[in-house]
Amino acid sequence: MSKRNYLEAWCFEVSRVSQKSFQKVAEQALSLLFEKYPAALATGKIASDLGRDNEFMDKVMEFLHGRRFVALARVSKSGRRFVVRKAWRLSSDAYHKYSHVSSAKSGGAGTG
Numbered sequence: 001m002s003k004r005n006y007l008e009a010w011c012f013e014v015s016r017v018s019q020k021s022f023q024k025v026a027e028q029a030l031s032l033l034f035e036k037y038p039a040a041l042a043t044g045k046i047a048s049d050l051g052r053d054n055e056f057m058d059k060v061m062e063f064l065h066g067r068r069f070v071a072l073a074r075v076s077k078s079g080r081r082f083v084v085r086k087a088w089r090l091s092s093d094a095y096h097k098y099s100h101v102s103s104a105k106s107g108g109a110g111t112g
Contacts (some may be wrong), residue, residue, distance in 0.1 A: 016063050023101055026060050026064055029046055029050065029070075030090065032049055033090040034090055034102075037095050042086040046061070059077075065088070067095045069090070070088045070089065072086060073089050
């Protein structure tokens with residue numbers, strides 16, 4: 001195998017692993033936001049809880065935002081508008097779908 005073909009094969013494998021890793025981190029972020037619903041969490045807090053860096057977590061959250069799984073919080077609990085930091089919450093639609101799936105997995109014991 002030539003050096004170029006080896007490099008292309010290696011890059012392909014790395015991107016597949018990265019895609020799987022990205023998906024797992026996205027699922028972990030959704031799970032964390034589900035546990036904290038309806039509270040909003042800052043990107044840094046999510047990154048810290050999942051053991052990731054802020055830049056990577058920001059990309060994950062933007063991806064989830066584009067898929068409408070999460071919503072960008074506009075104001076803090078105290079009513080102050082977020083200007084620099086981004087805070088995220090699970091979208092209402094995603095919360096209802098996830099809670100429905102969670103209650104089905106636990107035998108329908110959920111309250112709604």
